[in-house]
Amino acid sequence: MELWQQMVRDSVHSVDQLVDKFGLDRKVAEDLDEFFQARINPYYLNLIRYPGDPIWLQCVPDKQELNDLDGFEDPLKEDEMSPVPNITHRYPDRALFLTTSQCGMYCRFCTRKRKVGDSEKISMKQLESAFKYLEAHTEIRDVILSGGDPLMLTDVMLEKIIKRLRTIPHIEIIRIGSKMPCVLPQRITPKLVEMLKKYHPIYVNTHFNHPWEITPESTKACEMLVNAGVVVGNQSVLMKGVNDNAEVMRELLIKLLKIRVKPYYLFMADETKGATHFRTSIDTGMEIIYKLRGHISGLAIPHFVIDAPGGGGKIPILPQYVLHRDEDRIVMRNYKNEVFVYRDVKESKDLGNKIPVEISDKKNGDTKSPKNFKDITEIKMTEFISSNN
Numbered sequence: 001m002e003l004w005q006q007m008v009r010d011s012v013h014s015v016d017q018l019v020d021k022f023g024l025d026r027k028v029a030e031d032l033d034e035f036f037q038a039r040i041n042p043y044y045l046n047l048i049r050y051p052g053d054p055i056w057l058q059c060v061p062d063k064q065e066l067n068d069l070d071g072f073e074d075p076l077k078e079d080e081m082s083p084v085p086n087i088t089h090r091y092p093d094r095a096l097f098l099t100t101s102q103c104g105m106y107c108r109f110c111t112r113k114r115k116v117g118d119s120e121k122i123s124m125k126q127l128e129s130a131f132k133y134l135e136a137h138t139e140i141r142d143v144i145l146s147g148g149d150p151l152m153l154t155d156v157m158l159e160k161i162i163k164r165l166r167t168i169p170h171i172e173i174i175r176i177g178s179k180m181p182c183v184l185p186q187r188i189t190p191k192l193v194e195m196l197k198k199y200h201p202i203y204v205n206t207h208f209n210h211p212w213e214i215t216p217e218s219t220k221a222c223e224m225l226v227n228a229g230v231v232v233g234n235q236s237v238l239m240k241g242v243n244d245n246a247e248v249m250r251e252l253l254i255k256l257l258k259i260r261v262k263p264y265y266l267f268m269a270d271e272t273k274g275a276t277h278f279r280t281s282i283d284t285g286m287e288i289i290y291k292l293r294g295h296i297s298g299l300a301i302p303h304f305v306i307d308a309p310g311g312g313g314k315i316p317i318l319p320q321y322v323l324h325r326d327e328d329r330i331v332m333r334n335y336k337n338e339v340f341v342y343r344d345v346k347e348s349k350d351l352g353n354k355i356p357v358e359i360s361d362k363k364n365g366d367t368k369s370p371k372n373f374k375d376i377t378e379i380k381m382t383e384f385i386s387s388n389n
């Protein structure tokens with residue numbers, strides 16, 4: 001057994017451990033165990049500095065999870081967009097391929113907690129129909145291995161999957177969505193990176209949320225991947241008490257760049273059942289981005305997005321930089337709140353006026369007739385229903 005596998009085995013996971021280590025009431029611990037089990041491996045456990053700190057919040061079960069009346073089991077409607085088991089096909093040329101239900105740690109904010117940890121719901125037995133789907137759909141050029149965490153598979157099993165994907169000519173990019181570099185960096189072994197580098201282009205999207213997660217161990221893990229030619233990006237989730245202020249986010253993003261990990265996305269927290277206590281306001285997110293852009297390198301700034309409820313996909317959100325636009329000019333503010341005017345030019349094709357926009361929020365997913373983008377301002381917001389799903 002490899003070290004990382006032993007560390008998974010040594011995780012805090014039982015009701016007794018939750019009661020003893022974190023002082024949870026036994027009945028609450030039992031209910032939480034039933035709702036979404038705990039798994040806190042010794043490496044991540046050691047990152048906790050004090051009760052309730054940003055590391056604790058991400059991994060220690062909390063009774064607030066049980067009182068959540070607002071969240072949804074599957075806020076992104078991944079299951080409805082699943083043509084065959086283990087595949088979610090939402091975007092034209094990309095597909096999500098769920099390869100395991102297991103993770104190196106179970107994050108309390110997980111969007112997929114309806115499936116994670118349950119091998120019946122993400123079953124290895126169904127991989128063949130997923131491969132067949134990917135082979136038949138020639139429009140798919142980018143496959144994202146996810147789960148659970150694909151790096152919970154053994155090297156042999158992971159290589160079998162990647163090797164098979166590499167036999168499909170239209171699949172150009174293979175991405176691995178893995179939190180292991182952050183939560184169990186011991187998983188990134190010389191053997192693993194030697195295997196991965198045979199199948200380039202391989203991308204890894206990892207998931208750091210707080211600067212304390214950047215340790216000598218996680219730094220080494222990311223560097224091993226990058227040194228093997230893997231492009232490593234980071235996705236963070238904005239969470240109350242974890243990273244919902246500009247200073248923390250700034251430190252995280254700068255440290256990520258230093259370990260050669262490109263900040264890729266910052267997500268607003270999904271409306272997931274049992275995780276809505278992590279949600280912050282959109283204003284908080286926009287203020288953080290406004291305080292960062294211009295103040296630190298653009299390389300460090302992630303796309304700030306909402307993964308649209310109901311399966312609409314990732315939609316970028318920007319602070320209001322454009323103050324006015326007409327036929328001749330655009331009026332904008334910069335990162336210092338100074339105002340500038342940029343004169344527009346007329347183009348024979350005038351593409352800007354003809355970009356079709358599907359207004360798609362009438363009932364989270366219903367579409368309205370295409371409009372050109374200048375018509376957006378004419379839409380009466382009262383006609384839209386804001387309720388979800």
Ligand code: SF4
Nearest residue numbers: 103106107110148179
């Ligand atoms: S590693 Fe990812 S899939 Fe697993 S529990 Fe954490 S967020 Fe969910």
